Amino acid sequence: MGQVDARRFAAMAEFRYELRRFLHFSETSAEAQGISAQQYQLMQVVQATSAEARVSISTIAERMVLRHNSAVELVDRAERLGLVERLADEDDLRRSLVVLTEHGRKVLAHVAAAHLVELERAGPMMVQALERLGVSEASKRGTEAK
Amino acid sequence: MGQVDARRFAAMAEFRYELRRFLHFSETSAEAQGISAQQYQLMQVVQATSAEARVSISTIAERMVLRHNSAVELVDRAERLGLVERLADEDDLRRSLVVLTEHGRKVLAHVAAAHLVELERAGPMMVQALERLGVSEASKRGTEAK
DNA sequence: AAGCACTATGTCGTAGCACGATAGAATAAG
């Protein structure tokens, strides 16, 4: 069992606390626009992943870190809210390509803007905690000080 | 609508993706030790919050960013697994003070160690994304731990 | 010291979501 010294343990706890606060903000901020944090992230993935903003369910599952069937259900709910639409992929009829609706784009813009503001507060806190943890830069392998 | 430019939008999406991967790791890594990620974080809070490692339900709720009744239920489940114990606060009989059991400490050490390893990979990725977002300003050298 | 407000913890029913198992259609491979 690898040992984690008290200083790093505290830094990790602090990082995790900031994470929880951020995630809670994300939930609240999304719900203020009538959607869930998962739906916000879904739209974020659709917008960011592909240049044409057409993303398959499989890609969504991968990027959302979900099982395929959970991605299907997530898209179902978002579609029901009019945030996204399914289009048939003409090159591969098995595929559904998910795109944002006009309404989805509008809601996404609002929620993303709110997140950016919050990250101006939370970002530095997280970075600070990760620095204290000693994991803020790559190539830290084997730098274990006790 | 376009309050968030494309570069920052992409950085935010990337940060969020790393977050999801980390959270998924956390879940998996905790379950490998027979507990949930929430139970891991509960123990982390108990261990890190107070010097004597005795924490009230209210404090747990605050640090876990949960409603108090959810904190009660979280402690219930953790207690049932033998990870934590409730002690009566002699100064205020309304309070239950939560402490780790020997078994809880052992499991916590394992899971925390695994998280530290994962953060050596994920930490730099998150910091990088936050830097690209322009919200990492606390990362000035000098606040670096000794 | 009785009354009242406030705090802390606990209980219960509900809703939402991710998952495993399963299915069916399209495509690829042989």
Next chain:
DNA sequence: CTTATTCTATCGTGCTACGACATAGTGCTT
């Protein structure tokens, strides 16, 4: 053409956070 694989979809289940409510202890006010 037959079989295997990929992709999306459906259904039932379990877990957990929540709101509403309940109970008990504390402390302030009169």
